Amino acid sequence: MALGTMDGPGYDGMRYAVPDAADMPAYGGAAAGRPGYDGAASGAYGAGCDAAPGAYGMGYGAKPAASAPRSELLEKIDRALDGVSGPLQRIADRALGxxxxxxxxxxxxxWFTFNIMFLLWVEAIFGALGGITTVVGRQYGGxxxxxxxxxxxxxxxxxxxxxxxxxLAAATVYVRMELAQYRRFAPVHYLALVVISFVFSTVYSIVLTYGIGLDLGGFMLIPTLISAALNFLFLYLNKKYYDRRAYLFYR
Structure with a gap:
């Protein structure tokens, strides 16, 4: 290491150290050995992370810090769902635009924050409680x-x-976690959950009304049609909402 002298007013020959070339780190166009770079060339902002171009509208390929590792069971569920999520997305696109x-x-x-912080938790809790009540038959009281x-x-x-x-309550919690983690197909899973819940509740009501001898004519027709119309409107509005925010969901 060599010594140099600083000249000029106020410095009065102050000396400073000049490191030798051998002491300088060899970058070679990359920040070698530094965490998050992994030998990437200068300017590769997304290097060292699983980047997604345009994520969060920033255009740098940056993304938030990685979430906690998922369990092996959840990873298997993710892989199984990925096999049907693509076709499901195309069906939703055709049906809802x-x-x-x-x-x-x-x-x-x-609305997204309200869903993951409150609504889906409430639906899961009341769904589980309602299911337990239905299993033991307490919905009829005394x-x-x-x-x-x-x-x-x-x-x-x-x-x-x-x-x-x-x-369905357990599936609601799972979809809520997917939304909170910005999983790619989380929005379409959310829409599918709404459809599945509607179908099961409608079939249950129809079978309960007509399948056990309680023939009430068209008693169930009007409520079912109204419920179907409201569910379709809910699906359309949510599809439009999450499509516009598709850049959030890329993992």
Whole structure:
């Protein structure tokens, strides 16, 4: 290491150290040995991470810090869902329209935040409680024994539907986690969950009404049509909402 002298007013021959070339790190066009670079050439912003171009509308390929490792079971579920998610996305695009993404970072996320922080948790909790209540037959209050004595087949139907409700509650938690982690197909899984819940609840109501001898004519028709229309509107609005924010979901 050599010594140099600083000349000029106020320095008065102050000396400073000049490192030898051998002491300098050999970069060779890359920040070798530095975490996050891994020998990438200068200017490769996404090197050393699993980058996605345009993520969060920044255009650098940057992304947030990696989330905690997922369990092997969740990884297997992810791989199984990936096999059907592509075709499912195409079906949703045809049925509900494909809306162009808007990579603006100023898009509001209040509905998304409300979903992952409150709504989906509430749906999961009440779905699980409702399923357990249906399995044990407590939805009929003190008339449970009398009702099942009159409509015996309803007991098996209630148990089956109650178990479905519990499974859907677990699926709701899973989809909520997918949304919170910005998984690629999380929005279409969310839409699929709405459809599946509607189908099971409608089939349960129809079978319960007509399958055990309670022929009430067209009693179920109007509520079912209204529910179907409201669900379609909900699906369309959510499809449009999440399509515009597609840049968020890339993992």
């Amino acid at each position: 494909s809306h162009p993404a808007d990579p603006s970072p100023d898009l509001p996320l209040k 008339l449970t024994d009398l009702y099942y004595a009159f409509a015996g087949p309803a007991r098996a139907l209630d148990i089956a539907y109650g178990l479905v409700q519990v499974a």
